[in-house]
Amino acid sequence: MDEPELIRAAQRGDQRAFEQLVRLYDQNVLRLALNLLRSPEDANDIYQEAFLRVYKNLHTFRFDCSFHTWLYRIVTNLCLDALRKRRVRREENTVVETSEGFLDRMDTVEEARAHGDPQRQLLSRQLQVRIRQVLGELTPRERAVFEMRHYQGLRLRTIGDMLGTSEEAAKNCLFRATQKMRAALGDFV
């Protein structure tokens, strides 16, 4: 079955079709949530909530936009809400200062990947910490646009659709995000 057929079957209540639909996108959904929230537990919560919403509301999907855009609109809204709540709670950063220096709570998550990526191994620990700090200092919207453009490779027009804004506004967000990162990482690169 191709994607529209899967969607229609899932709309008729076909559980297997829904599961196949989930598997088309769920790795990227988890990846986006993980990079935006930098917490495996929070990323799992977003994953569950996003696909439960899709399941409950699939009957409202009318093919006005691509399913990918519709799904990401749900995921990014959930992520933005979570990031905004964090800002209120002042828990934006995963980097914490300890008596032994800066520690990142995400280190355990990335450990598995570091072995397979020689480029990653070359990066100094200081640079990694600085990158995470600056990502934490971006506004939720800047962060979302940056993650979707840089890591997910989505076009700015698509990102604008997903965030309910214009391509121009998404471009401005991306520009501000890269400016901030350039300023913060200038000493390292």
Added chain:
Amino acid sequence: MKCEEVRTMLPLFLYGELSFDDEERLEVHVDECAACRDALARHKAMFTSLDAAEILPTQDQLDDCRTELRQRLAHVQPEHASFWDKIREGFSVHFHFAPGLMQPIGAVAMLVLGFVAARMTPGSLLGSFHAASVAEPVTSRVRYVEPVSQGRVQIVVDETRQRVLSGSVDDQSIQRLLLTAAKDPSDAGLRVESVDLLKNQPQSAEVRRALLYAVQHDANAGVRLKALDGLKDFADDPETRQVLTQVLLKDNNPGVRTQVIDLLIQHHSNAMVSVLQELMMKEDNDYIRMRCQKALHEMNASVESY
């Protein structure tokens, strides 16, 4: 193009988000300007560092997410399109008014539509309509068309009319309609509602047969779960247990399998032990495996068959 302008465009250039003309102008400038070439190299280095900072979920994380989602979905019903959703779906143009304004605007639009239609419809047309004795069909389908003579035609139309019936759920005629609706292959929502009503009448043999049929054959897990709910007082009935055993070994939905285990283990039996042992050999859901193990342990049986 000035250096300052080039510097602001470098990130968008690297993301391939510049227009063809801007990209061309930037490339020409960078070819000629050493400082901007250097700035571009620094941006590329920064992008490489950022690439390496990406977190990729591990396969275990993804598997955990999928397992949890499957378990949660088993307890959730998808919502179905309401009457107004279906009406709205019929229109290809979507308006974006504040939600509170939609109903009054819709009401006014329908009034205007009705008024205009009444004014525009020729009286002769309405006359012939009544003469043909077509009494308010809800839906109709032209089944057969045949020219008769001299420009006249004979048309055979299938009509479906709506009737509203109300009555007690244990009323025989209401129950018969519910039993029919519980098997309607085109509408899972209708089946869920019907089975939900029928499940309170399992003392009727006909209803129990319908519930057993739904548990075994309905494509929708929500319907199967509702039917199982109706069978909970018959967990010791041999026919019910036989069907539940088949469902336990065949159903693809972990929520359904979990509920079947709950029903079956209410009454311990030797037959139950071998069924659970067989399930343990092929079950991949951790939660269900744990339930099986616990049940086998309570029955003093080993987890594996030998």
